[in-house]
Each structure stands twice: as structure tokens, then as C-alpha cells.
Amino acid sequence: MGREGHYPLFETKRARGRLIYRLFSVSIFVGICLIWVYRLNHIPKHGEDGRWVWIGLLGSELWFGFYWLLTQALRWSRTYRFTFKDRLSQRFENELPGVDIFVCTADPTIEPPMMVINTVLSVMAYDYPPEKLSVYLSDDGGSDLTFYALLEASEFAKQWIPFCKKFNVEPRSPSAYFASISNVSNGSHSNQAIKKLYKGMENRIENATKLGRVPSEIRSKHKGFTHWDSYSSPRDHDSIVHIFLNGRDPNTTDVTGSTLPTLVYLAREKRPQHFHNFKAGAMNALIRVSSKISNGQIILNVDCDMYSNDSKSIRDALCFLMDEKKGHEIAFIQFSQYYENITRNDLYGGSLLVIREVEFNGLDGFGGPLYTGSGCFHRRDTFLGRKFSIGYKHEEKRESTKRESVLELEAQSKELASCTYEENTQWGKEVGLKYGCPVEDVITGLSIQSKGWKSVYYNPPRKAFLGVAPTTLSQTLVQHKRWSEGDLQILLSKYSPAWYAYKKISLGLQLGYCCYCLWSPNSLPILFYSIIPSLYLLKGIPLFPQISSPWIIPFAYVIVSKYTYSLAEFLWSGGTILGWWNEQRIWLYKRASSYLFAFIDTILKSLGFSESGFIITAKVADEDVSRRYQNEIMEFGTSTPMFTILATLALLNLACFVGVVKQLVMGGLEGIEKVYETMFLQILLCGVLVLINWPLYQGLFLRKDKGRLPSSLAMKAGLPIYAAAVFIAFMLSLEAVFGIRFVIDREECFSHNVEYHGDTVHVSFVVIKVESSWHYTQDGVDLVVKGPSGHQIHDFRDKTSDKIEFVAHDKGVYRFCFTNKSPYHETIDFDVHVSHFSYLDQHAKDEHFNPLLEQISKLEEALYNIQFEQHWLEAQTERQAIVNDAMSKMAVQKALLESAALIGASFLQVYLLRHLFERKLGMSRV
Ligand SMILES: O=c1ccn([C@@H]2O[C@H](COP(=O)(O)OP(=O)(O)O[C@H]3O[C@H](CO)[C@@H](O)[C@H](O)[C@H]3O)[C@@H](O)[C@H]2O)c(=O)[nH]1
Numbered sequence: 001m002g003r004e005g006h007y008p009l010f011e012t013k014r015a016r017g018r019l020i021y022r023l024f025s026v027s028i029f030v031g032i033c034l035i036w037v038y039r040l041n042h043i044p045k046h047g048e049d050g051r052w053v054w055i056g057l058l059g060s061e062l063w064f065g066f067y068w069l070l071t072q073a074l075r076w077s078r079t080y081r082f083t084f085k086d087r088l089s090q091r092f093e094n095e096l097p098g099v100d101i102f103v104c105t106a107d108p109t110i111e112p113p114m115m116v117i118n119t120v121l122s123v124m125a126y127d128y129p130p131e132k133l134s135v136y137l138s139d140d141g142g143s144d145l146t147f148y149a150l151l152e153a154s155e156f157a158k159q160w161i162p163f164c165k166k167f168n169v170e171p172r173s174p175s176a177y178f179a180s181i182s183n184v185s186n187g188s189h190s191n192q193a194i195k196k197l198y199k200g201m202e203n204r205i206e207n208a209t210k211l212g213r214v215p216s217e218i219r220s221k222h223k224g225f226t227h228w229d230s231y232s233s234p235r236d237h238d239s240i241v242h243i244f245l246n247g248r249d250p251n252t253t254d255v256t257g258s259t260l261p262t263l264v265y266l267a268r269e270k271r272p273q274h275f276h277n278f279k280a281g282a283m284n285a286l287i288r289v290s291s292k293i294s295n296g297q298i299i300l301n302v303d304c305d306m307y308s309n310d311s312k313s314i315r316d317a318l319c320f321l322m323d324e325k326k327g328h329e330i331a332f333i334q335f336s337q338y339y340e341n342i343t344r345n346d347l348y349g350g351s352l353l354v355i356r357e358v359e360f361n362g363l364d365g366f367g368g369p370l371y372t373g374s375g376c377f378h379r380r381d382t383f384l385g386r387k388f389s390i391g392y393k394h395e396e397k398r399e400s401t402k403r404e405s406v407l408e409l410e411a412q413s414k415e416l417a418s419c420t421y422e423e424n425t426q427w428g429k430e431v432g433l434k435y436g437c438p439v440e441d442v443i444t445g446l447s448i449q450s451k452g453w454k455s456v457y458y459n460p461p462r463k464a465f466l467g468v469a470p471t472t473l474s475q476t477l478v479q480h481k482r483w484s485e486g487d488l489q490i491l492l493s494k495y496s497p498a499w500y501a502y503k504k505i506s507l508g509l510q511l512g513y514c515c516y517c518l519w520s521p522n523s524l525p526i527l528f529y530s531i532i533p534s535l536y537l538l539k540g541i542p543l544f545p546q547i548s549s550p551w552i553i554p555f556a557y558v559i560v561s562k563y564t565y566s567l568a569e570f571l572w573s574g575g576t577i578l579g580w581w582n583e584q585r586i587w588l589y590k591r592a593s594s595y596l597f598a599f600i601d602t603i604l605k606s607l608g609f610s611e612s613g614f615i616i617t618a619k620v621a622d623e624d625v626s627r628r629y630q631n632e633i634m635e636f637g638t639s640t641p642m643f644t645i646l647a648t649l650a651l652l653n654l655a656c657f658v659g660v661v662k663q664l665v666m667g668g669l670e671g672i673e674k675v676y677e678t679m680f681l682q683i684l685l686c687g688v689l690v691l692i693n694w695p696l697y698q699g700l701f702l703r704k705d706k707g708r709l710p711s712s713l714a715m716k717a718g719l720p721i722y723a724a725a726v727f728i729a730f731m732l733s734l735e736a737v738f739g740i741r742f743v744i745d746r747e748e749c750f751s752h753n754v755e756y757h758g759d760t761v762h763v764s765f766v767v768i769k770v771e772s773s774w775h776y777t778q779d780g781v782d783l784v785v786k787g788p789s790g791h792q793i794h795d796f797r798d799k800t801s802d803k804i805e806f807v808a809h810d811k812g813v814y815r816f817c818f819t820n821k822s823p824y825h826e827t828i829d830f831d832v833h834v835s836h837f838s839y840l841d842q843h844a845k846d847e848h849f850n851p852l853l854e855q856i857s858k859l860e861e862a863l864y865n866i867q868f869e870q871h872w873l874e875a876q877t878e879r880q881a882i883v884n885d886a887m888s889k890m891a892v893q894k895a896l897l898e899s900a901a902l903i904g905a906s907f908l909q910v911y912l913l914r915h916l917f918e919r920k921l922g923m924s925r926v
């Protein structure tokens with residue numbers, strides 16, 4: 001070409017401050033290593049409390065450290081790109097390549113036809129020679145409503161495109177444009193005229209959409225609808241190809257007589273017995289059909305919700321692809337994806353801010369970003385499996401000069417879009433987009449890069465593409481489940497970035513890919529970290545260094561510097577502080593739910609137990625939901641297993657936190673100091689988890705609107721929450737309940753402190769046996785109970801067993817004295833417990849906590865009673881056994897069986913819990 005002397009069409013700049021960042025990141029790594037050393041050196045010995053937990057923490061921290069290293073690949077070498085479109089026009093205006101634009105839609109209810117055609121119109125109106133531009137709409141919903149909307153759009157385009165060009169309109173999606181000028185007075189005359197046309201079209205389409213079918217008078221006017229004559233369902237129909245506008249036909253002109261871009265509707269054939277491979281299948285059909293009709297050298301793909309916001313984007317992309325020096329090695333240009341509906345503090349982290357502003361620039365420094373679907377320009381050749389070679393040049397294969405008629409083209413295209421076309425071909429494997437992966441884009445991009453190609457990330461000053469981000473928590477979590485699941489599948493697939501790509505792409509890019517591919521395994525250490533330390537906090541076992549130990553330093557350094565950096569990065573990227581806080585929450589929620597399910601599903605899939613799916617993200621929401629979204633109120637509304645997990649996690653942490661606060665308040669100042677010294681990090685962790693879950697507590701207890709967590713979920717979460725509450729109840733009860741067995745000669749006294757006046761005291765005792773095994777007596781004992789002031793409260797005479805409960809009118813020390821009048825030693829089982837309703841007193845004044853505390857207290861009480869009864873029953877049974885022993889062996893066996901059954905029944909309730917949370921019983925024997 002001999003243009004080597006020209007200025008380049010694009011420029012690449014490296015991020016500033018890289019050295020400082022690298023030093024900083026090395027210092028964090030040193031901190032991480034020290035944390036590992038601490039864990040390794042302090043593993044509790046065999047049989048010591050918390051050994052396995054400790055090892056679990058070590059595993060989690062090893063994982064976090066390793067994962068943190070991966071994320072460094074995304075920050076190590078950030079680059080930024082700049083284009084020179086005027087140079088492109090000067091040198092190439094007459095040699096611009098053909099561009100085929102693919103718009104994908106799949107469901108007319110989730111993706112309303114009006115939204116779809118706005119996207120179509122925005123890309124038809126690109127500032128690009130129309131004879132070189134072709135737009136294809138792939139409709140996997142095979143809907144005549146979408147078809148009808150496109151028919152209307154093809155007519156409206158004849159007014160809209162010249163209007164855009166004449167007035168240099170931006171953005172060129174009509175709906176976005178009219179929304180942008182709606183604040184500005186009434187606009188010009190031409191504005192009003194075109195708006196009227198648009199509104200007319202909108203009315204007709206919306207009416208049809210509301211009706212759910214195209215009115216028959218319209219149907220009869222256009223022959224295209226005959227395609228639906230043999231149609232039975234979206235999943236079972238012939239291929240439909242309809243060329244609305246044929247750019248090759250000189251008669252296809254707009255109202256000013258200028259050529260229009262080609263516009264094609266495609267619904268590939270669907271049959272129930274043929275798997276359709278979701279978007280990848282649609283894209284491959286589009287690649288084939290477009291090669292027949294326009295065969296553009298460049299392909300742009302957008303999702304139907306992602307309209308073009310900048311009419312010059314094709315030119316930006318071409319600056320990279322046509323650059324004389326570097327262009328030949330670039331396979332695709334992924335534009336940054338923005339979302340139109342992001343609110344100020346981005347409640348669901350839908351803008352993927354840091355990925356967009358930092359991480360993809362980092363990938364670009366190592367050979368190029370991932371292909372993430374919408375807003376990506378490709379060379380057609382690379383889609384077709386072509387390997388990179390130094391002297392690459394696209395060979396224009398414009399077929400014979402013979403021009404087929406539209407009908408011929410349609411007929412041939414239908415063939416290319418049939419279900420059976422791909423049988424026994426390499427489509428979906430070596431050719432086109434890859435099948436079998438929920439993120440067809442990422443895996444296809446990786447395989448292109450592995451063939452030696454580079455890619456470019458371009459984040460232009462004017463946002464190029466604007467889409468719709470999920471507006472509810474469950475949609476967000478479902479989308480992330482699909483993504484993280486797909487990414488993990490890639491890691492395990494033939495095209496794994498870990499081994500297949502080795503030496504094919506740079507190490508930095510390999511690590512970068514792994515960072516995304518390993519999203520889902522993060523779920524396990526995160527769950528561990530957000531459950532175990534909190535439970536152990538309540539149990540009183542420290543899992544982190546004491547505040548006075550030097551080992552706290554690496555922990556503090558890593559935590560503080562990592563989070564400060566993350567906040568700074570978020571703010572630099574254009575986020576808000578509250579946005580960052582929201583991001584931390586959604587970070588946790590994704591890991592605890594989406595990633596967990598993705599991880600489990602991927603494992604099941606690789607074992608052949610389940611099939612991949614593709615849940616299309618909803619692009620519309622009802623008014624109520626939208627309003628809450630605008631106000632940044634978290635939307636739960638439905639009950640899904642994901643929410644069950646989140647609610648359980650949140651309640652567990654709340655209960656642990658409340659439990660600890662309660663213990664602290666009861667323990668006095670000294671206790672607080674001790675706990676602060678040994679448990680600071682655990683309290684911090686638990687406290688932050690409680691804070692971050694605030695919207696969930698609101699959704700569970702405080703909100704009344706439809707977006708709250710449904711009560712059915714509370715039922716579902718009931719079991720784990722109940723279990724959690726029982727844990728807590730048990731923990732809280734330990735101060736107040738004890739059981740003891742002792743041998744009495746003449747007299748024994750016990751004392752027990754009752755802390756609040758009005759508490760209920762339960763007392764029971766059973767004389768288990770007398771010393772002489774050969775002689776059995778019915779001798780009982782006496783018990784006298786006295787209050788703090790010495791007055792007698794109760795008095796039992798000559799009883800072998802009994803129980804009472806009384807209300808303590810004074811707080812203070814109560815005394816229980818047993819007297820044995822028989823000449824033998826007797827063994828007595830004695831039990832006292834004090835129940836106290838914490839929600840009645842000062843500890844939690846906040847009325848918002850009351851419902852929960854009340855529940856916990858009730859459970860607490862229920863548990864005491866169960867325990868109490870059990871203890872008494874057990875003692876009784878044991879006594880009975882001894883009695884029976886003296887009478888007959890048969891009876892002994894029966895009694896043993898009975899008590900075994902009894903103990904078995906109580907096993908879950910008492911034995912497990914008690915073993916898990918064993919603690920010294922506070923009891924003084926006087
Ligand atoms: O069977 C299907 C399913 C989906 N789609 C289309 O695929 C696009 C993406 O679907 P969406 O539900 O919006 O998924 P997102 O998670 O928002 O999309 C991102 O992630 C996908 C991979 O998971 C990529 O395919 C997309 O390009 C990328 O924008 C939409 O236009 C759909 O109409 C089809 O054409 N056929």
C-alpha cells in the first residue's frame with residue numbers, strides 16, 4: 001500500500017503512575033504472605049478447639065491471596081486508546097469496507113418490539129455510506145409482532161435517516177433522541193413533524209403488542225406475513241428471511257432520494273428436536289445469511305436493547321482495523337458497554353464500573369479485552385476461523401457480477417438458516433461462534449486470540465452503546481449466574497485459558513481470563529468467611545490475632561490498603577461513595593448466591609447431570625418496580641433459593657452480632673475490654689456484614705411494599721434461620737442454665753445468681769440412686785429454696801424427684817439446700833434455669849429490632865423448656881432403670897431401649913448443639 005509514512009489512525013497510551021501502583025501492590029502482597037505465615041504457624045493442635053476452622057480459614061486466605069494476584073494482571077499494565085477519524089476519512093473515504101450489523105432479539109415480551117426497532121434505527125442511521133451498510137435483525141422469538149415493527153421501521157427509516165443526517169442528530173435511536181429533547185422547549189418544526197410520525201408508528205406497534213397479534217387489515221396488506229401461515233410456535237417453524245430494504249436496488253431510496261442501507265429480518269428455523277444453541281446459534285445463522293446477501297467484511301453485533309449512541313462509532317472501529325501499521329493484527333474491537341438506566345448510586349452494580357474503566361484497559365495492555373457480545377466489531381474472516389498471518393489481507397470475494405433477485409436471495413438464505421445446515425460441519429466448533437457455553441462471546445473471543453489475533457478495547461469519550469441493565473436483584477443475580485457459570489465452563493473446556501491458551505496469548509492475558517473464569521469458585525471461601533468467624537465470635541473463640549499482637553499488622557495493612565484503594569479506584573472511575581458501598585454488597589451477594597449456584601451447576605453439568613440454559617435478561621419492568629429502582633430501593637419481590645441463602649446469611653450474622661452485644665452488655669466493662677482485645681477483627685467482620693445487609697433486614701421486617709421479601713421466603717428460609725436462631729438461643733442460654741449431678745452425704749447447698757427481677761426460675765431434681773447397689777430404698781431428700789434476703793421460697797420434704805418454677809421477685813443470689821436423712825450416700829441430678837426476656841429490657845431499644853429479638857427470645861424460652869424437660873426425663877428414666885435393675889433384667893433392657901430412644905430423639909436438639917458450643921458452666925458449689 002506504500003502508506004507507511006502516514007500518521008497512524010490510532011494511538012495507544014499507557015496509564016500513568018504505573019510504578020507507584022506496582023510498588024503499592026507488592027507491599028500488599030508482602031502483607032498477604034505474612035497473613036499466610038501467621039495462619040500456618042498458629043494452627044491449633046490436634047484436639048484443640050477450632051483446628052478445622054483454622055485450616056478452613058487458611059484455605060480461604062490462600063485462595064483470596066491467589067485470586068488477588070490474578071486481579072493484579074488486570075491492573076498491572078493499563079492502556080488507553082485514541083482514534084483519528086479525520087485521518088481515516090482523508091485516506092480511506094472511498095475504500096471503506098462493507099459493514100454488516102447484527103441485532104439479536106429473542107422474545108417479544110421480554111424485549112418489546114419498540115425497543116428492538118429503536119436499536120435497529122439507531123444503527124441504520126450510522127454516519128457511513130449506506131450502500132456499504134446492512135442491518136440484520138435476528139428474531140429467535142420468530143414473532144410476527146417484531147416482524148411487523150420492523151416493517152414499520154423500514155418505512156419510518158425513509159424519513160428518519162435523512163432527518164438525522166440533515167440535522168446531525170445524536171443519538172440516532174428515535175426514542176432516546178426524543179427523550180433527550182423533551183426538556184428543550186418544543187423543538188423545531190421538523191423536529192415536531194418527525195416526532196409525530198414516530199408517535200404514530202409507536203401507537204400502531206404498541207397497539208398490536210397489547211393485542212398480542214397483528215391486526216388482520218395490516219396482515220393482508222403485506223405479503224411478508226404469509227411466512228406465518230405455516231408457523232406453529234416460536235420453537236417450531238420454518239426459517240423466515242425477509243429483505244425489507246435492498247441496498248443493491250437503486251430504487252431503495254429515502255424521501256430525499258438517497259440510498260438506504262439494506263435491512264433484513266431473519267428468524268432461523270426452529271424445531272423441537274434440534275437444539276438451537278441460543279445466541280451463538282443465531283449469530284452463526286446471521287453470519288451465513290449475511291454472507292449471501294451483503295457479505296460485509298466487518299461485522300458489528302449489538303443486543304436488541306443496546307442502541308448506538310454515537311453515529312461515528314463505525315469509523316472509530318475502522319481506525320483500528322485499517323491502520324496501516326498495526327491494523328492487520330487486530331481481530332476485534334470491543335467497545336465499552338454502558339447502560340442507560342443506571343441510577344446515581346447503582347444499587348445492583350449494573351454498570352460494572354471497575355471492569356469497564358479499569359480492568360478491560362488492563363487486559364488491553366496484555367493483548368486485548370474479552371469479546372463480551374454487544375458493541376463489538378469483528379473481521380468476518382476471524383469469525384470464520386481464520387488464523388493470523390503476518391501478511392494478512394482480506395481478500396474481497398465479491399461473487400460474480402450476477403445479481404440475484406430479492407426472492408432468490410431470500411430462498412437461498414432460508415436454506416442457510418435451516419436447522420440441518422450445520423449437521424456434519426464445523427459450525428459451532430471451529431467456525432463461527434462456539435456452542436455449548438452460556439458465554440458464547442467470551443469463549444469465541446478467546447479462541448480468536450489463541451489463533452494469534454489481537455483485540456482492542458475502546459472506551460470513547462462519547463458513550464458508543466447504551467443498553468439496559470437489570471433492574472431487580474434477582475435478575476442481576478441470574479445474569480451473573482449465567483456469566484460466572486459460562487466463564488467457569490471455559491476454564492474447564494478445551495479452550496481453557498489456563499492450558500490451551502498457554503503460549504498462544506500472553507501470560508498477563510491468561511491470568512486476566514482466569515480472573516473472570518474463577519469468579520464462581522470464590523463462593524466457597526466467601527461463604528466460609530462470612531459464616532464461621534461470626535459463629536466463633538459468639539462462641540468466644542478468637543480466630544484472628546489479638547489487637548496487641550504484631551500479627552495484627554499485616555491483617556490491618558491488607559484490609560485498610562486494599563479497601564482504600566478499591567474505594568479510590570471506584571471514585572476515579574466516576575462512581576459515588578454510596579455506589580461503592582452498594583458495589584460491596586452486590587459483590588457479596590453474587591458470591592454467596594449466583595456464584596455458588598453457578599459452581600454447583602457447572603460441576604453437575606460436567607458430570608452430565610444437567611443442561612446449560614440461557615435465561616434472557618428482562619428489559620422492561622412494571623411501574624411499581626421501576627419506581628423502586630429509580631429510588632434505589634432493593635427489589636426482592638419473588639422468592640428464590642438465592643434469596644433464601646442471602647436471608648439466612650444475613651440473619652445469622654445479625655443474630656451473632658446481637659448475641660455478642662448482649663453478652664458484652666451483660667459482661668460489663670472488663671468483658672468488653674477482653675473481647676475487644678481478642679476478637680476485634682471478628683467483631684469488625686460480623687459488624688460489617690450486618691451493616692451491609694441492612695436492605696435485607698428492611699426487606700424482611702420493615703417494608704410493606706411488594707418489593708419486600710415475601711413471607712413464603714421467610715418460611716423457606718425458616719429452617720436455616722430457625723437453626724441459626726437455635727444456635728443463638730443456645731449460646732445465650734448458657735449463662736443461665738446448668739445441670740449438675742452430685743453425691744450427697746448429709747447436706748449440700750448451691751447458689752445461683754438471678755440477674756433481673758421478674759425472671760422465671762425453673763428448678764428440678766431427681767434422686768438417681770443410693771449407694772448400696774444391692775439394696776434399694778424409696779428414701780427421698782429435702783430441698784429448701786431461699787431468696788436473696790434469706791426468706792424461704794419453697795420447701796420439699798422427702799421427695800425422690802420434683803420440679804417447680806417461680807418468679808424471682810428480687811434479683812440476687814438464691815440458695816438451694818439439700819438434706820439427706822437416709823444413712824446412705826445418694827446421687828442427685830439437679831437443674832436450675834433462669835429465663836429472661838431480653839426484648840423487654842434496655843438492651844435493644846430500637847423498635848426495629850424487636851420483632852427479631854422477640855422471635856429469638858421465644859425460641860430461647862422454647863429451647864430452655866425442651867432442655868429442661870429432657871434433662872428431667874433423662875434423670876427420671878435413669879432412676880427408673882436403676883429401680884428396674886433391682887427388679888428384673890428384662891425390664892432393664894426395656895428401660896435401656898427406652899432411654900436410648902429418648903436420647904436418640906434428643907440427639908439433634910441437644911447433643912450436637914452442646915458439643916458444638918461447649919462452654920464452662922458457671923456454677924458455684926458451696
Ligand atoms: O436464544 C437466544 C437468547 C438470547 N438471544 C439474544 O442475546 C442477547 C443477550 O441476551 P441478554 O438476555 O440481554 O443477556 P445479557 O447478559 O444482557 O448479555 C450479555 O451476555 C451475553 C452472554 O451471556 C452476550 O451474548 C450478550 O451479547 C451480552 O450483552 C439478547 O439480544 C437476546 O435477544 C438470542 O438471540 N437468542
Ligand SMILES: [Mn+2]
Pocket residue numbers: 303305467468617
Ligand atoms: Mn442484555
